[in-house]
Amino acid sequence: MDNKIRVLIAKAGLDGHDRGAKVIAAALRDSGMEVIYTGLRQTPEMIVEAALQEDVDVIGISILSGAHMTILPKIMNMMKEKGLNDVLLTGGGIIPEEDIAELKKLGVGELFTPGAPTTAIADYIKQWCKENPRE
Numbered sequence: 001m002d003n004k005i006r007v008l009i010a011k012a013g014l015d016g017h018d019r020g021a022k023v024i025a026a027a028l029r030d031s032g033m034e035v036i037y038t039g040l041r042q043t044p045e046m047i048v049e050a051a052l053q054e055d056v057d058v059i060g061i062s063i064l065s066g067a068h069m070t071i072l073p074k075i076m077n078m079m080k081e082k083g084l085n086d087v088l089l090t091g092g093g094i095i096p097e098e099d100i101a102e103l104k105k106l107g108v109g110e111l112f113t114p115g116a117p118t119t120a121i122a123d124y125i126k127q128w129c130k131e132n133p134r135e
Contacts, residue, residue: 004032004033004034005032005033005034005057005058005125005126005129006033006034006036006054006055006056006057006058007025007028007033007034007035007036007056007057007058007059007060007125008035008036008038008047008050008051008054008056008058008059008060009021009024009025009028009035009036009037009038009060009062010037010038010042010046010047010050010059010060010061010062011038011039011040011041011042011061011062011063012042012043012044012047012061012062012063012065012067012071012075013041013042013063013065013067013071014041014065014067015040015041015062015063015064015065015067016040016041017064018039018040018062020062020064020092020093020114021037021062022037023118024060024062024092024118024121025037027118027119027121027122028060028118028121028122028125031119031122031126033122033125036050036054036056038050044071044074044075044078045078047059047061047075048075048078048079048082048084051079051084051087052082052084056087057087057088057129057134058087058088058089058090058125058128058129059075059079059087059088059089059090059091060090060091060092060125061075061089061090061091061092061093062091062092062093063091063092063093063094063095064093064094066094068091068093068095068099068103068111069099069102069103072089072091072103072106072108073103073106073108075089076089076106076107076108086132086134086135087134088109088125088128088129088132089107089108089109090108090109090110090111090112090121090124090125090128091108091111091112092111092112092113092114092116092121093111093113093114094113094114095111095113109124109128110124
């Protein structure tokens with residue numbers, strides 16, 4: 001792949017803890033990806049708008065607040081409305097297994113819980129982008 005994978009990392013909602021998001025952003029950069037970090041307290045609208053403006057391949061949401069069942073489906077719906085059907089929505093945080101299964105049914109990609117190796121996250125994104133090339 002000659003073009004770098006472009007990843008938007010965002011902290012959604014009122015969650016004020018971003019150390020994990022910054023660790024993931026650095027790890028993805030180290031693995032050769034271009035990373036845009038939006039910072040704290042992003043609304044789904046702000047996240048999807050930034051993804052459009054930055055022409056990203058992947059949106060990664062870090063969510064520890066427990067609002068994943070509200071925020072991720074909202075982002076997914078907005079992505080569909082804006083035609084971002086070829087962009088991966090992935091993320092991680094404190095998300096129960098049954099919620100992960102439910103979110104995947106809605107089209108959300110792999111969700112990583114605390115302790116997931118950063119290499120696994122980078123490998124997943126690279127594999128997804130290889131299998132789903134953008135036009």
